[in-house]
Amino acid sequence: MELVGKEARRVYKEMDFFSSSSGSDSSRIEMKRESSEDGQSNELDVINIGLNLLTTNMHASERYKVDDNKDGPTKQLDMDKRSTSNESIVLKAELDRMNSENNRLRAVLDQVKHKYYELQHHIMTVVQHQQISKAENQQPHKIVDPQSEARKQQILSPKQVMNLGRRPDHNADSASHEDEDDNNNIQHLIANNKVPRLDSSYGNDDNDESAAEATMKKARVSVRARSEAPMISDGCQWRKYGQKMAKGNPCPRAYYRCTMGVGCPVRKQVQRCAEDRSILVTTYEGKHNHPLPPAAMAMASTTSAAATMLLSGSSMSSPNGQITPFHTFAPSIFSSSSSSCSSSQMATLSASAPFPTITLDLTNPSFNGKSSQFKLPQDFQLFQSTVSNNGHFSPGALPFNQILSNQSTLANNNGQFSKEFMDAATTAITTDPSFSSALMAAVASIMENKSVPNINNNANSEMARNMSERSMLNTDFVER
DNA sequence: CGGTTTTGACCCGCGC
DNA sequence: GCGCGGGTCAAAACCG
Numbered sequence: 001m002e003l004v005g006k007e008a009r010r011v012y013k014e015m016d017f018f019s020s021s022s023g024s025d026s027s028r029i030e031m032k033r034e035s036s037e038d039g040q041s042n043e044l045d046v047i048n049i050g051l052n053l054l055t056t057n058m059h060a061s062e063r064y065k066v067d068d069n070k071d072g073p074t075k076q077l078d079m080d081k082r083s084t085s086n087e088s089i090v091l092k093a094e095l096d097r098m099n100s101e102n103n104r105l106r107a108v109l110d111q112v113k114h115k116y117y118e119l120q121h122h123i124m125t126v127v128q129h130q131q132i133s134k135a136e137n138q139q140p141h142k143i144v145d146p147q148s149e150a151r152k153q154q155i156l157s158p159k160q161v162m163n164l165g166r167r168p169d170h171n172a173d174s175a176s177h178e179d180e181d182d183n184n185n186i187q188h189l190i191a192n193n194k195v196p197r198l199d200s201s202y203g204n205d206d207n208d209e210s211a212a213e214a215t216m217k218k219a220r221v222s223v224r225a226r227s228e229a230p231m232i233s234d235g236c237q238w239r240k241y242g243q244k245m246a247k248g249n250p251c252p253r254a255y256y257r258c259t260m261g262v263g264c265p266v267r268k269q270v271q272r273c274a275e276d277r278s279i280l281v282t283t284y285e286g287k288h289n290h291p292l293p294p295a296a297m298a299m300a301s302t303t304s305a306a307a308t309m310l311l312s313g314s315s316m317s318s319p320n321g322q323i324t325p326f327h328t329f330a331p332s333i334f335s336s337s338s339s340s341c342s343s344s345q346m347a348t349l350s351a352s353a354p355f356p357t358i359t360l361d362l363t364n365p366s367f368n369g370k371s372s373q374f375k376l377p378q379d380f381q382l383f384q385s386t387v388s389n390n391g392h393f394s395p396g397a398l399p400f401n402q403i404l405s406n407q408s409t410l411a412n413n414n415g416q417f418s419k420e421f422m423d424a425a426t427t428a429i430t431t432d433p434s435f436s437s438a439l440m441a442a443v444a445s446i447m448e449n450k451s452v453p454n455i456n457n458n459a460n461s462e463m464a465r466n467m468s469e470r471s472m473l474n475t476d477f478v479e480r
Numbered sequence: 481c482g483g484t485t486t487t488g489a490c491c492c493g494c495g496c
Numbered sequence: 497g498c499g500c501g502g503g504t505c506a507a508a509a510c511c512g
Contacts, residue, residue, distance in 0.1 A: 240485055242504060255503070259483095268505095 092225050140196065219307035222283040222359040231270050232282055235296030236260055249274040260289025285355075295357070306358045 225232055231254075238256035246253045251272035258266040266286040273279035284303040292300050 018509095129510090239483085241506095243486070244502070245506095247501060 007305040034308050041055070143275070220283050220285045220355050220357040221306045222281060223362065224279055224281050224359060225362045226278050227280040228278065229280075230254075232258075232280060234282075234299040235293055236266070236288075246271065251277065258286075258288065260292070260296075261288065264289050276363075285359065302360075306360065 221231070231238075237259045239259045240254055241250050241257050242255040244255070249271065251274065253269055253271040256268045256270065258264040258268075264286075266284065266288050268282075268285065269283040271281050271283075273281055284299075287304055287307075288296075288300050
């Protein structure tokens with residue numbers, strides 16, 4: 001929608017330039033009023049205004065055509081009368097046509113919007129029901145004592161799950177193997193539906209929503225990014241409420257609370273990586289209970305989607321019921337161990353954190369602005385060719401994905417991106433104050449099996465250059 | 481003056 | 497039960 005709006009605004013600009021000579025100012029004034037009333041002007045209205053302008057301009061050009069007659073004075077008079085009559089008929093017909101076209105477009109837009117929200121709602125419901133039925137199959141009775149019940153049913157407690165694959169005497173030498181073990185164990189657990197629920201109230205149908213929220217609050221999404229600034233800008237407002245020295249890290253950990261909404265439960269921790277202090281680790285927890293500005297949407301959607309994915313192994317399942325290992329469709333996305341400062345990974349599931357944590361690693365060299373290679377689109381391509389037909393995709397509006405999903409209509413016959421697409425993508429990227437957020441939104445969409453149109457390699461590299469130029473990580477940091 | 485940051489105290493869960 | 501570590505609270509300090 002946003003992209004449509006931007007495109008509409010661009011068309012409007014062009015038409016505005018064109019119409020400046022024909023003197024149709026009313027629509028322009030209307031447009032300006034619209035924009036000043038609300039920063040997020042209605043895209044539909046923008047399109048309508050654009051169409052109105054187009055109509056006006058067509059009328060003007062028709063008038064110029066008629067004025068081209070250069071006959072004698074009397075003949076000219078007759079011609080003028082006749083042409084005026086013809087002109088009004090033509091204009092009326094044209095106006096009717098444009099109006100009906102306008103209405104039709106409006107209806108289509110409404111329909112698309114409606115279907116989008118309907119689908120989004122449906123998916124959320126399906127995901128929730130999947131989680132519920134799965135847990136009910138595993139745990140027919142409500143667990144009174146999670147730890148003892150887990151032992152009885154050989155279902156692992158969260159801590160146990162987190163400790164799986166971790167040797168008691170782990171040391172530096174075994175780190176890489178340990179990573180493999182973690183990964184295998186997590187995948188094994190998910191494949192066997194043994195990833196436990198974290199809240200004891202789970203399974204109570206009356207309390208699904210609160211249970212989901214409580215679960216969501218436990219899940220964490222960690223973002224690793226190279227930055228010299230004290231905090232990455234994610235579009236939200238935060239208030240620091242504490243700072244502690246964490247064990248095993250000389251750098252203090254700062255605790256922030258979201259202050260955009262009253263009583264918003266979202267919190268985040270910011271800490272530098274002990275091994276590489278240029279890496280800033282930001283860990284998000286919770287779900288916003290208030291509307292978010294566009295700049296904050298990407299990060300919020302990402303963390304929410306990643307947390308949902310983390311807590312439901314179901315999103316990774318294929319239609320035949322088998323579990324697709326994460327690395328099958330995004331080999332560079334999933335590996336394990338967030339504790340190591342490996343820069344070769346993009347996203348990890350932590351097996352050592354006290355809470356289930358998914359780590360999005362943006363310190364990968366292929367994400368470095370200096371690199372000529374941009375790995376993500378290839379992952380999209382791989383992902384698309386592997387799992388695009390399994391029917392899973394995540395709800396939520398992610399700007400980066402909007403660009404990608406609109407690509408099909410903006411690419412030429414060779415599958416290459418048109419200038420319009422690149423402009424739109426560039427605009428979207430530059431207007432988003434947190435590019436890392438958009439990037440992570442894309443990552444999250446991969447992890448949620450989002451269907452993404454195929455992307456041409458040339459376009460990939462072009463896009464990569466565009467993105468690289470704009471710095472892979474957001475450098476618009478908050479000064480405190 | 482109101483909002484934010486700092487920082488020591490406190491709480492709580494977990495392992496021994 | 498005790499100690500440890502992570503997380504939070506809240507009073508004081510700071511800042512625009």
